[in-house]
Amino acid sequence: MTIPEETQVPVIPNFSSSSLNAQDKAKDHENSHTLTAENNEITSENNNEVGQKQMTEGNPITETSSAPSSFALPSFKMSSLFGRSTGQNQQSQCNEYQSKDTQEESQEPTDTQVNRSSLFDSSMSQGTETPTFSFNFRASSLGKRHDIDESMSVADEESQKNLNESLKILSGGSKDQHLDENNIQKSSIQENVEQSENNENESDSGNAQLIIEKVPDFSAMFSKAKPKTVRLSNGFEFQLKPKAQSIFKKSATTDDDSPKSYGVDINKVYVEMEKMEKMKKLRESNSNTKTKRYKGPLWVEKYRPKSFLDLVGNEKANRLALRWLKHWSTAVYGEDISDGLSKLSSRKNFNAGGDDSAENQQPTDVYNRPNKRILLLHGPPGIGKTTIAHMITKHLNYDAMEINASDERSGQSVKEKIHNAMDTHTFSGNPTCIVADEIDGASENGFIKVLIDLVIKDARATRNIAQRSSGGGKKTKSRDKLILRPIIAICNDLYAPVLEKLRPHCEVISFRKPNETQIKDRLEKICSAENMMMTSKEMSQIVAISNLDIRSCLNLLQFNGDSIIDDDMQQVRAKDSNLTWYKIVDMIFKLDLQRSKSETFSDLQNDLNSVSSIEKIVNGCFQVYPQTVYSDPALIKKSDALGDWLYFYDIMLNSKYQQNSDLVWYCNQVPLKFYSLFAEGKSTSKPKNYSIHNSWEYFELQKSNFDICQKAITDNVLMKPSMFSSLNSRDFVAIEILPIINNYILNPSFTDKDKSFLSNGDSKRKIDHLLNLLNDFNFKIENVISDQGIKALALLPIMDSVTTFQKVSQFKSLDSQRQTLLRNLLFEAEKRKRAITATKRKFHETQDAKSATVTAAAAKEENNLKVAKNNGSVDFFKRSYATLNKGGENSEATKAAPVDSELKVWIKYHEGFSNAVRKNVSWNDLWS
């Protein structure tokens, strides 16, 4: 990533290091993320760093024109932090980024992505005195109007109250801000903003509508700031709305940093001061807050988001989920939403099933329900999946009926429950929405099957209704029920085997971990509500320790608040969470000279006990150790010793598949042996090659070869039961039969190559033998196009990968050697076939009492064949066919037309591309 950090933000030592950290972290991210996602993460993290930087460590004294313009809604959209007014250059660079990113991500932009561009703050400074505007785009495809929150800092407690009450919490500007009020700049919107905006329109449209509906008119609230309308060159119209500044950061100032310093790094000093001050306060308040904190409800429950906008992160997913649920309104409430929704949703229409072709195929539902009747939310724990499910149900006035792992979920009981929920009304009068939580733990035959049955029955019922409405359908007495209440399923692991069958019936929405800033914003809010003091660094630590899990963040905050910075704790927690197998393998082969060996040893032991992928680790060690440099006085003693340990490992691991799986635990000791044997601190200069895929490659090859052998048994040997009973062992096939057949028997040598194959007794015998073989084993000779694109005859099935070893084999170009042979075999086979058809025909015709002529014809034919036999091999076909042709009247078509004095031979091309010229060609044209 090439974010021009230097130019965007004045150099702050602290910052650059932390952004590096962020990058490292992103790199270390497991490969579960796709590359683009990772990229995206890096950018967003960087951006957040930047924004956060400005918040926390910003220099209160600003001298330049560049100033941060907006802080919006910590809990709601972190990325408005991104908005900084910088020079035009950087701005355009950023924009390029975004458009590029959006294109890359156009399939499914991540939430941060959405945020960043939908709430894009574009600004352009034209001079030092030019004021900055910060736009908050809300895309709505309806009228192609964009509501833009104009960033204004209004230091007004009252207005802030208003805002908080309203659904859209806009934040008021803080009082502490010194210069912000004046930092309003005019901006012009660049072309690429529109581009990214347009991209967003597609993916984001509709969602905004739902929210916007509920947004009170800002112009009413801010009487002094009227909405402005901006018209772009391409006809787009934006409305600029006033937007307030964040207040959550009481101590932080939002001014941008000064590019000039006064000899001292003022940021650093400031941070130190701030921290000290806070710690002091903390300690003072410790006595009373601590006890208070442990009392009362769990924070996790207390601060469970109450409204849609309290949700942290995953904005897009949240909105998708909300929209999905909104689609049920017609079915449930009888509302007519078709106007708003269907127009809104140009691309991501649930009804359309994603694309237009699906729309054509599937008749629109009578109740206008989403096509996929079940919503499946998935994502890692602690990011608010259950919360969002409950939130949206509440939001749209449903009563959530939760079925989770704590409930009885066997088939029958759950069926009753669901039917009860769907068919009845609750006392509150609200319809129910089923929330099936922790569905990946349900049993496949129980709950999942009930759900699938529901969907299938519903599909049938819907079809019936559609048929009836179209008039053509016959009235069927069906017990199929429509699903008239939404069902939301939640799981952690989308690819759990139990969900395999359910997945296609579900609208899948994936949740990701929110990023650090988003969580921190939320935590800050909570801290301030709980009167707790935390520096942002501490906050970051909490977030890092809990591995971006908000729930555990809150738990940590509540019960561990002061001691979070404690190093031990961090170590302990961090270690438990994220150690990938290759990191451990790295650790095993590294000797830290600073620490004693026994110390590292016990550390490693702890690590190994906490990881689950012991198999990967041992395999990795096994692959890596030959590459490491170590001293072995007795040469290979160490490898030998290793053999015993690996045996131990193998036996222990095998117990997994037997009853006593507790032995698996001892496998953890094996990597330690690697450590004690091979870690000698002499690091190899070359990067270690974790060629686990290497062994995997072999494994794949082995599987494919097994398959060939198995196929050879079933397809080829099986043709003859008697053969099967003697040659059915796969081992024999692999080590004896196939190699000998392929490399020797089917590769005969003819001493008299120049002469005819067929006149010679020996060769004739061999060819006959081969033909029998081919016949019995069901081998085929066909034209195969090789990797190099050369078309050649080959024997199918291809067995070379089993029978030949590239290194030693003398049969390197087996098939090329075989060409002549195969051609001859083909010819012979063809000839025999003809002989058979000839005899068959003969039989027929004798029945037709035409025996006399036919025997003559047959005799003649035999003659012809004899002639063919006497011909040479090189231009074999030509001459033999020529003789056939000269023989004339008796040569026959493959389609075996009744005997005629005039016969034609047709050639059919099975391969090739030329359809351009198709012309009947006679033999004479070809050969004479």
Add this chain to the structure above:
Amino acid sequence: MSLWVDKYRPKSLDSIDYHFNISKRLKSLASSGDFPHLLVYGPSGAGKKTRILATLQELYGPGVNRMKIDVRTFKTPSNRKIEFNIVSSPYHIEITPSDLGNNDRIIIQDLLKEIGQTEQIDFQTGKHRFKIVIINEADSLSRDAQAALRRTMEKYSTNIRLILISNSTSNIIPPIKSRTLLIRVPLPTVNEIVGVLSKIAEKEDIRLPSNEDEKSSILAKIAEHSDRNLRKTILSFEALAMTNDSISSACKLVELDWEKVIADLSKQVVKDRSVKNLSQSRSVLYELLSHCIPAKIILKELTFNLLCDPRVTDPMKYDIVDASSLFDERLSLGSKDIFHLEGFLARSMVIMESKK
């Protein structure tokens, strides 16, 4: 009948060319009308299957040869469906349960019970009411399957007779051994093989040296080269006949690729005893395994190649054999072949290094 192995397979007990006493015993068994459970064991290529099929022919007549192949599906406890090939004739049924790995127990339980519970009625003679079940590769049956077998053998003994075929009895649990009549079929001697080969050559009109001594010496060479495994001998004889016009002592014997690879590997191990070589040989081992060569066969070949190497002294040989047997056990107990094969190489390198 295309391959000579198949084409010249003796059909009746009388026409089997060697081990006449075994043939005689089987014949008298068959003629008695009743039949015990059999466990036929012996090295591969000795003619176990041939003998059994011939015995069946003796017992039931040529109807046994009307064989067909069925594909049956079974359900595992985890509800997975597995397909399984069964060769059957009106009088017998032949299965290879080891194809299914750990699921072999299901076959034994389901299939054998099913067969055992239905009674065969022969209207013509009124005897031989039992059906014969041939179980191939009985030594690779899992413990569970063997345990499932033992009670079935007794309970349904009126209806079925089992013939187990295995390479050795060591993997077969004692209760089964005690319930069966053990018949060992040893490998034919070189002279017997020479006799078989010259018979084939005569029928196939293969040009062999006219000199009787020379001819038998060549055939003996072929036989020894294939370790007296008759199937392999006939296969390679056929291969020789195909690649050469006439078989003479000048002919290059059939050497399979994988055998060559193992020979090279063992040479390399003797020559260069270092870690570097060890990691190179790992890739060779991987390649062998990926070509479906069973690990035990690799180990066996390696051991024999090492023992035959002139640079390996006698004291080394003892230790190598010792190590080989140790790692053979590990191969059968463990499941990670590559670890143990490499372990064996490392061990033998250490042995050669220390006994230098």
